[in-house]
Amino acid sequence: MFRKISPPVLLLLPAIIVLVAVVLFPLLLSLYSSFTPFRLTKPASLFVWAGFRNYQRILTDWVFWAAFLRTVVLLTIALNLEMLFGLGLAMLVNKATYGKRALRTAMMFPMMFSPVLVGFQFKFMFNDNVGLINNALQSLGLTDQAIPWLIDGNLALFAISVAEIWSSTSVFAILILAGLLAMPQEPVEAARVDGCTPWQTFRYVTWPFLMPFAYIAMTIRSLDIARAYDIVKIMTDGGPARRTELIWTLVGRTAYADAQMGLATAMAYISIILSIVFTIYFFRKLAAARTQIGAEW
Known part of the structure; x- marks a missing residue:
């Protein structure tokens, strides 16, 4: 049997088997389960075909779309501020005369923390009783009472945004710094x-050259934020009253707390489609920026 298989295919066969078993089979199984009323408490429901019932339910579920809008808001705020802060950090490090290696290492420091640790860190900092933020504000006389950062819905989303921005601004800073180091100095x-x-030099010379690097960072971070889970789970668990519920925290709650695995996988596939849309948008922007650089440089 194996003699009829060409040597290249035979050599790749173990990798193909592993990919099918680890990636393709679970993917197809989850896609199938999204068309069933599968509940973890009723295993036999996996074999009941429900058609597009889960997807129709999601399209009319205001809880899902509210979570989707919050995810888009978080993505918009985080991406713009991370790009702005990352650009500033990269330009400051690039202008430094001494200690560039130490500064680059320090700039990468937030990326070394896991999202779970970042969540615990900022949950403590924004605690209304013993948190560092409230203690600092009260010590400076800026407020005379504790601010309920993680209890008020709007403030809780702000706190999550701060945690996301702090942990991932370095992604933009590193990629933009790479662009600054690769940029030829003759046009400047x-x-x-x-x-x-x-x-004018920055606006018309430096920034157009850096745009592809910024779009690469945006692509990476948009996928990260679109599937944000760990930091939100630790800091607020989607509360208060689901005011900070994002797409993937809602998926996790639906799948494991409510045991509605079929509905949760349908939500996940809609979220994946939305993430693909964002990725295609940023890749088109990246291609346009590269074309512009090729024409001008």
Whole structure:
């Protein structure tokens, strides 16, 4: 039997078997379960075909779409602020005369923490009784009472945004710094000779060259934020009253707390489709930025 298989395929066969067993089979099984009323408490329900009932239920479920809107809001705020702070950090490190290696290492420090540890860290910092933030604000006389950061819905989403931005700004900083280090200096020097101000040089020379690096970081981070779970789970667990419930925390709650695995997998596939849409958008922006650089440089 194996003699009829070509040597390249035979060599790849173990890897193919592992990929089918570990990736393809669970993916197909989860896709099938999204068309069933599968509940963890009723294993036999996995073999009951329900058609598009789960997807129809999701499309009219305001809880899911509220979680989706919160995810989009978090993604928009986090991406823009991370890019802004990352750009500032990268330019400061690039301008440094001494200690660039130490600064680059320090810049990567937040990435070394796991999301669970970041969640616990910021949950303690934003605690309304013993948290560092409230103690600092009261010591400075900016407030005379504890602010319920993790109890008020809007403030809790703000606290989660701060945790996400702190932990992942370095992704933008590192990639943009790589762009600054790879950027040729002749166009910058020519712009200065022509009398351009520092802002004009940055706006029309430096930033267009850095845009592909920024879009790569946006693609990576948009996928991370779209499936955010750990930090939200630790800090608020979707509360108060689901005011910080995001897509994947809702999926986890539906699957394990409510035991509705079929409905949860349907939510997950809709979320994956939305993530693919964001990825395609950023890749198109990346391709356009590369084309612009090729034409101008």
